[in-house]
Amino acid sequence: xxxxxxxxxxxxxxxxxxxxxxxxxxxxxxxxxxxxxxxxxxxxxxxxxxxxxxxxxxxxxxxxxxxxxxxxxxxxxxxxxxxxxxxxxxxxxxxxxxxxxxxxxxxxxxxxxxxxxxxxxxxxxxxxxxxxxxxxxxxxxxxxxxxxxxxxxxxxxxxxxxxxxxxxxxxxxxxxxxxxxxxxxxxxxxxxxxxxxxxxxxxxxxxxxxxxxxxxxxxxxxxxxxxxxxxxxxxxxxxxxxxxxxxxxxxxxxxxxxxxxxxxxxxxxxxxxxxxxxxxxxxxxxxxxxxxxxxxxxxxxxxxxxxxxxx
Ligand SMILES: CSC[C@H]1O[C@H](OP(=O)(O)O)[C@H](O)[C@@H]1O
Ligand SMILES: Nc1ncnc2[nH]cnc12
Numbered sequence: 001x002x003x004x005x006x007x008x009x010x011x012x013x014x015x016x017x018x019x020x021x022x023x024x025x026x027x028x029x030x031x032x033x034x035x036x037x038x039x040x041x042x043x044x045x046x047x048x049x050x051x052x053x054x055x056x057x058x059x060x061x062x063x064x065x066x067x068x069x070x071x072x073x074x075x076x077x078x079x080x081x082x083x084x085x086x087x088x089x090x091x092x093x094x095x096x097x098x099x100x101x102x103x104x105x106x107x108x109x110x111x112x113x114x115x116x117x118x119x120x121x122x123x124x125x126x127x128x129x130x131x132x133x134x135x136x137x138x139x140x141x142x143x144x145x146x147x148x149x150x151x152x153x154x155x156x157x158x159x160x161x162x163x164x165x166x167x168x169x170x171x172x173x174x175x176x177x178x179x180x181x182x183x184x185x186x187x188x189x190x191x192x193x194x195x196x197x198x199x200x201x202x203x204x205x206x207x208x209x210x211x212x213x214x215x216x217x218x219x220x221x222x223x224x225x226x227x228x229x230x231x232x233x234x235x236x237x238x239x240x241x242x243x244x245x246x247x248x249x250x251x252x253x254x255x256x257x258x259x260x261x262x263x264x265x266x267x268x269x270x271x272x273x274x275x276x277x278x279x280x281x282x283x284x285x286x287x288x289x290x291x292x293x294x295x296x297x298x299x300x301x302x303x304x305x306x307x308x309x310x311x
Contacts, residue, residue, distance in 0.1 A: 005031065005032065007033060012094050013265075017066050018100045021246070021254070033045060033046045054265065055266045079207075103237050105198055110168065113169070141212050155219055176197040177200075
């Protein structure tokens with residue numbers, strides 16, 4: 001059946017799928033939207049899925065975006081993060097559940113375990129565009145807590161309910177986000193361990209920074225696929241290892257994400273998914289530049305992203 005190319009109601013919840021999670025089964029696909037933003041096109045067209053709320057039965061729309069593109073043709077340093085986050089915000093999204101395949105930096109986080117991280121260490125190299133505020137519009141947003149603690153509580157509760165049923169959960173953790181696309185050296189891997197890193201990936205940043213600027217509550221769910229290259233077992237990470245573990249545990253990953261969507265679709269979270277606690281923060285954090293000094297092009301782009309903020 002052909003699906004629509006537009007969706008008129010605001011969509012509040014999105015899933016960004018990562019390596020091995022290119023789609024979500026068990027939902028009704030109602031639209032595929034090609035969004036164009038002032039920062040270009042997102043990684044892929046955005047699929048709108050309908051999910052019946054477990055309490056009211058009413059369909060909750062979910063936006064699904066594949067981070068690396070429909071065919072996993074976009075490398076981590078090429079992901080159009082600004083377009084991705086801007087496109088989702090423009091559809092009304094205020095809560096993002098982002099999925100990521102990660103290497104484990106700690107013995108107790110075994111391959112196929114899940115981690116709900118609460119911190120990030122930035123090891124990207126400044127080659128990825130990482131802010132909406134530039135070119136004559138200066139803005140500074142707080143990033144002490146890169147993830148949304150209220151959304152994280154819901155995610156942890158869902159993970160706990162699946163524990164013992166194939167899911168092993170680590171309720172907190174520090175993600176080291178490296179540049180890639182090459183994996184780390186052994187010296188780097190050991191350094192990150194000494195810094196207290198729990199897991200490592202190539203995609204938490206600038207995704208989380210841009211979500212924060214876009215006033216979107218953002219939480220990542222990580223699935224461990226390997227022990228990177230620090231472990232004594234000598235099995236250094238390979239793409240086959242990552243893909244093999246993702247594939248073997250895909251059902252659990254999908255069940256986990258579906259459980260989170262079930263929960264967030266409940267009436268009691270209607271306020272939370274609107275991220276009211278973040279609404280309006282950029283009006284002030286992004287108003288450092290006096291009107292006389294504002295770049296026209298930058299202002300035009302930000303007016304698209306935050307209608308009414310910078311008139
Ligand atoms: C294919 S291994 C490295 C690749 O896997 C992770 O992707 P994602 O975070 O999108 O699940 C990691 O960040 C790297 O991009
Ligand atoms: N070891 C690793 N390093 C970086 N990103 C990863 N994604 C999955 N495993 C990884």
